Amino acid sequence: MYDDRKAPSPGAVLGLGIVMALLALVGLVMASQAHDDVFYGVGLGLCLFGALFVFGLIGRHVGRPTAQSHQADAREPGHGRAGPAAGRPMDQRAA
DSSP states (O other): OOOGGGOOOHHHHHHHHHHHHHHHHHHHHHHHTOSSHHHHHHHHHHHHHHHHHHHHHHHHHSSOOOHHHHHHHHHSTTTTOOSTTTTSOGGGSOO
16 A cells, blocks of 8 residues: 655655646646647646646645554544543533
8 A cells, every 4th residue: 555665755746746737837828829729739738637637646645644643643532532522521521
């Protein structure tokens, strides 16, 4: 599955995201300045590819808990319980 030791550095991911966002912008400019259907289609294709790639990077690298955050969460009292009464005995909770 996912191995943290082989994960790219955050700087590399950010750099790749910036490059792909620039590629999407180049695609938009290319499509807006096109004089024929081929360049228009290629420009829109570049824009779509760049945007989907950036969204893929965001989806892959945001919101994924790390091993350290899992260990820290497991040490907290009341882990896995929600609400203001988490961690209190049942007889002390408000009805």
